[in-house]
Amino acid sequence: MVAARQLKREYEDEGATLKELAARHGLSYYKVRRMLVDHGVELRGAGPVPWPAPDGMVTDYVVHGVSIEHLAWNYDLSFGVTRRMLLAEGVELRPKGERANEHPDRGFH
Template sequence: MTNDLGGTLKREYEGGATIADLAHQHGLTYYRTRTLLLATGVTLRQEGPRTPTAPLGMVNAYEGGATIHEVAATFGCSYGVTRRMLLAANVTLRPKGQRL
């Protein structure tokens, strides 16, 4: 039964379900669900909130010479979120304080 359950958990997890959702649905603990998923070879997704995609124009603003602080203010984001969005968009960041 564990193999069948592991396969079911794997399919549901790869379909987008969270570990917490699966544990609740199948009457398992979070830890047991995670252990079963790992035993099936699943690569676990990142925990916690994901960095949102950079809004249209953010990358161009930075690559056009604006600082991260300026881009953050323009798009209404914090410095940290703006930096993470730029990195997620594969932007090479300039050294601090350097403009184009």
């Protein structure tokens, strides 16, 4: 079995993900996670840190009420990346299912 210190090195120094480590060493995702945590590793957040939101995205969401789904389509991004961009910009997301002023001809570039 792989040593926790090797997993730590691959995770911290090489930037491997938990999923990659699990596949590489024939372990479950949760086993890798537990080994790293038990070895004192501070885990990175889930998913990549997104780049800044494109110009107009925050305004489209906040002012024009465009949904995250429509923003994702308009900016050719996934829903998750679009959502993380908005959160990183400090936007307070509307409750799930609440859609305000969604007009495909408004707020798009």
